[in-house]
Amino acid sequence: MAEPDDHAGHRKRVRERFLKVGGDALEDYELLELALQLVIPRRDTKALAKTLMREFGSFSGVFNASQARLVKIKGLSDTTIAHLKVIQAVAARFGRDRIDSEQPILASWTQLIDYCRSQMAFESIEQFRILFLDKKNRLIADEVQQTGTVDHTPVYPREVIKRTLELSATALILVHNHPSGDPAPSSADVRMTKEISDIAKPLGITLHDHIIIGKSGHASLRGLKLL
Secondary structure (H helix, E strand, O other), X not given: OOOHHHHHHHHXXXXXHHHHHOHHHOOHHHHHHHHXXXXXXXXXXXXXXXXXXXXXXXXXXXXXXXXXXXXXXXXXXXXXXXXXXXXXXXHHHHHHHHHOOOOOHHHHHHHHHHHHHHHHOOOOOOEEEEEEEOOOOOEEEEEEEEEOOOOXXXXXXXXXXXXXXXXXXXXXXXXXXXXXXXXXXXXXXXXXXXXXXXXXXXHOOEEEEEEEEEOXXXXXXXXXXXX
């Protein structure tokens, strides 16, 4: 086992490299190691970072892992898990702020997809989210309307429209995830989207898109010409 001075020297070298080249130049496990250093001050976190990456498959997968799975990892205390969840919440808030601005949401499509992936790609159950927009396509609200099972979420088109009218929104973007990882829309996804569109259109509400998020990417029903 390395001596404490070796740990301190390694930590310093990793931090200095981060400051010199930036986070994008680091391997995922190295960035995770740095994050763990913030919450585990007196231990080598490199091995733990690599263990977490193997267990959960990706950097995002670590932070999106449930508390029930994280507690099974040797070396993670309740306090450390809580701090990881704080970091996840901070990242989510930062992503939300990037799309929640005075700019039309359609002008920052990449940021929108990144935000939705960070929120939903690694969820173990389906989640149906609605982005409510004003007449200039600026975000009014981002709400999770329904959660379901591993392969189904009940969606009620009239409830979607009811909430849209309550918020005085004039446009919508629907988003849901496929825990299987495959973002390809099902026939039920297409049918539900059409039902919402058919109710919204006579009321002057525009349905811009229905985005499906999976671990392997995303699918746009408008892009697929299914809307």
